[in-house]
Amino acid sequence: MLTIERIDPTDKRQVRRFVDVPFRLYRDCPQWVPPIRGDVALALNRVKHPFYEHSAADFFLAVRDGRDVGRVAALENVNYNRQHGTRTGQFYFFDAAEDDEAAVALFGAVFDWARARGLDAVIGPKGMGPFDGYGLLERGYEHRQMMTMMNYNYPYYRRLVEAQGFVKEVDFVSVYLDAAGFHLDERVHRIAERARRRQNLRVLPLQTKADLRHWAPAIGRAYNQTFVNNWEYVPLTEREIKFVLDQLLLIANPRLLKFIAHGDDVVGFALGFPDVSAALQRAHGHLLPFGLFDLVREMRATRGLAGNGAGILPEFQGIGGNALLYAEMERTVQEFHFEWYELTQVAETATQMRSDLATLGGKPYKNHRVYRKAL
Template structure:
């Protein structure tokens, strides 16, 4: 570790601004990095606005070389994650770090060491990282797919970070995969037959989200999500306050025809969300809505043609998982999204994920619709 590097906790608004700005400065020349809106980053870090802080303890840190900020990291632990079964990835004694950016490897190692020291002081015994901040935000480090820009709600990191983190003593514990899915020419015949069979089945109903009842619809979707993902690796439940917070975030980017709820025998059974790739609009805005970025963003949100979209979330209630019905509902919703996107929005590409690499059911669905892995995010662990 270079002796001229010091790592200090963030104190005050000026240092918080420095913490946020570091990412824009260090990634200015990173190919395909999409600058997030600064307002969104500040809100993510705002204890009064982000309900994550109601069940998490977070310490932001900046690395300095003299008077120059040369890196950043968040060290944190989620009290709800500590209550989860250890075999599901989190559990007692598990802390995290994330939001890391560093000018070079010595800075990265100094940041990680400082985060580990802080976590030890909080009685944590292992690290799962990176988590920026929670598993529901941007988990994992990009380790494959640096040759293209991420879609909405996905991170992008310098290729060098993989080696830097592994040389700090971290081992990969889980892969999170995203799949590029062909959309223009439709899916294989077998999938089309499965979809057609489902459409003839009177016990199945697939309908779009009703925006006139958005509050109720979003509550239903997030309830299914909590149940559907409850046994997944890394799961941490979404709280009631987070449900309310997420609703407000989703409403602006929801297109009802591609955000769907599936029913079986009149009861909710599954859902699938598809979001337009807002990153198409953000990539040239440099993280700011000023002076005219807000107008550009609104125009692109409302325009009729999107190059692509992403399915970030889907869920099937536990009683239907690992069944033919689960696959059929997934194929039916994916085909509904695909056909509407191509015919109405002129979609050229789509992405599904992230998907856990050992989620055999979802991997099989992605393979069946001829998806190909286009990005991989690696999650690491280390014993403290």
């Protein structure tokens, strides 16, 4: 017998059950990178997570004969709907065994939840913030997940989701660059240098986490201005900016986070992170007591660099800002002797960046699809 249970986020045992579902499903999957259990639990915490200051979410478990066989979250991002003039719900945290009845029941709970709130469509997977991975993986199953910056799922997930009437909304492509072939044309360097001199653009010399905190307000303003026309864009509140920054600081080396400034304003950025996927796999969802030390060691030893978040204000794109950003990316890869660079989840609608990455020699090798269903 199958039943659907709505999680009480204040009940630690129920939250633990929700968090545990993918750990059982992917226990023997070498490509899956487990999230930190506490981070997932925090997403259910309506007191501590800034999402709930403006929006709402509920969480559901599918239970068959006393065993949890699936889970899903239903969200309404009120700020997103206000920004885009929509009445859209979202689903996230969908994980399930290859069980058609469980998928129908889980998504039925999401659809009922969305209709009760007066919403007319559901999109997803789409989470609570800009560093929650978008979409279902539909190409690149053989490659390891890039930390927790993207989702990993078995191929049968597509069938389960599409059987509910979901159709493609937008794809996000991840691009791989081999450091040996990552050399910009000299013309790009000349344009970048000209932008420094003539447009008063400079690269912020971040060395410490204190430097990063100092520039946090300007960085938040730049994010909220850079992606305003993007499909996935939602303006971050001040508390959400601080929340995201606190998350970044755990695995960030400030010297890998590149910010372009014009005077006292941040106008562009390329966020790089050492690939610590192997350490996260060894941690099995727990940073304490030993996982944190292993994470720090992996940050120093890894030869891979992950890029998650890159952009520049539109008014600086045609005057050399893009060239300066790419020159800094190249310099970072060479200076730190990384062997490869992955830029994760570039929306197919970001045509200029997709074109630039192809020019740089980037090879698309993973694809995640966000779906939509009209209610």
